[in-house]
Amino acid sequence: MKLTLSQGEPVCMNADIISRYGLKGGMTVPESAWAEIVHADVFRRARERAMYLLDYRGYSYAELVKKLMDNYDEDICFEVADKLAELGFLNDRRYAEALAVRLCETKLLGAYRALPYMREKGIPMRLIKEALEPYEETASERAAELVRKKYMKYYDPEDRAMMQKLKNALARQGYSFSEIKQAIELLGEEPDL
Structure with a gap:
């Protein structure tokens, strides 16, 4: 939805955000409240982008933050990643285990090749070692x-x-x-x- 500021500057904002904050034509919004509204809208867009990315494939926390930083500020990216981790959509342990299965069982890679690949994905070393441990004996x-x-x-x-x-x-x-x-x-x- 498009809003027009008092200076005549148009701003596109999601209808849910407009509804949540009760924004209406001719309404005066204090600057502090406006900053909160803009933050909520940017957060929503970043969250939607993150969900789109996660729908395509799995990401580690660090990898998702890095990907989001192409389009959004760092603080928003960490906030979105924290929220998605809290909700269970982002889980480095689960991602590390799934990646280990793909690398070791499907691609038949050894640990010396799988470990650096998993490090590139931003997975913490302790989780990488835990995920690769079941494949050491085989x-x-x-x-x-x-x-x-x-x-x-x-x-x-x-x-x-x-x-x-x-x-x-x-x-x-x-x-x-x-x-x-x-x-x-x-x-x-x-x-x-």
């Missing part, structure tokens, strides 16, 4: 599965150069040397290879 099995799915062309125990390519590929996917060694041992035990 790392070599996941590395072996990755070889079966993607790198089988490099698996040739008789060819050192090909095996080195395989090890390098697994290292790039975030697996440690010991995990790679165990994965290769697991593959060697399989009768159909």
Whole structure:
């Protein structure tokens, strides 16, 4: 809805905000009250933007604040993120766990590749470690599965150069040397290879 200020300057404001504050034509609003009204309108727009973003995909608290700061002031962004966290729409622990599932189970990445990716998303380190902990014991099995799915062309125990390519590929996917060694041992035990 469009309002016109006494100076003739038009201002667009949401109808809910106009209704909530009882704004009507010809009404005089004190400057302090006007600042509160404008803040409420900007907060509403930022919250709607945040909800739109969260509807598309998950975000960490820090990542959402950073994304909102492209269009809104820092204090509004933190206020919106705090409110959404309070309401349960924004939860770094839940986001970290979901991201760990996607990275470790779906993409079959090792911890050394998943951890920096999760850090980039603004997830606190303690939550990252908690989320990745269940995948520590199965790392070599996941590395072996990755070889079966993607790198089988490099698996040739008789060819050192090909095996080195395989090890390098697994290292790039975030697996440690010991995990790679165990994965290769697991593959060697399989009768159909």
